[in-house]
Amino acid sequence: xxxxxxxxxxxxxxxxxxxxxxxxxxxxxxxxxxxxxxxxxxxxxxxxxxxxxxxxxxxxxxxxxxxxxxxxxxxxxxxxxxxxxxxxxxxxxxxxxxxxxxxxxxxxxxxxxxxxxxxxxxxx
Numbered sequence: 001x002x003x004x005x006x007x008x009x010x011x012x013x014x015x016x017x018x019x020x021x022x023x024x025x026x027x028x029x030x031x032x033x034x035x036x037x038x039x040x041x042x043x044x045x046x047x048x049x050x051x052x053x054x055x056x057x058x059x060x061x062x063x064x065x066x067x068x069x070x071x072x073x074x075x076x077x078x079x080x081x082x083x084x085x086x087x088x089x090x091x092x093x094x095x096x097x098x099x100x101x102x103x104x105x106x107x108x109x110x111x112x113x114x115x116x117x118x119x120x121x122x123x124x
Contacts, residue, residue: 011044019065022056045111047098055093056081075110
């Protein structure tokens, strides 16, 4: 796992479903992508940490669709896998994704959502 001191933005735990399309190097615009279903473990304004039983190599460009429970919505992001770790017990892979690109309006909408979700108290 990455050192929290290196993070550009604060993160918080949030578990939701994610669909990812994985692209071989240089093929993002060609519509050739492998689909992978994952779940988030945490969110920030600049990226997410996901968990999947499918390993995606570091530095792989991806497109992702993040489903949010409340308010019900979905957000699309282009991103890149920055790091990968494997849990031998669960046989799952944790991966850090940094968002890349996107319009100012899209980024602001995501940042507003993250701020709102981070302010909601967690009920156990």
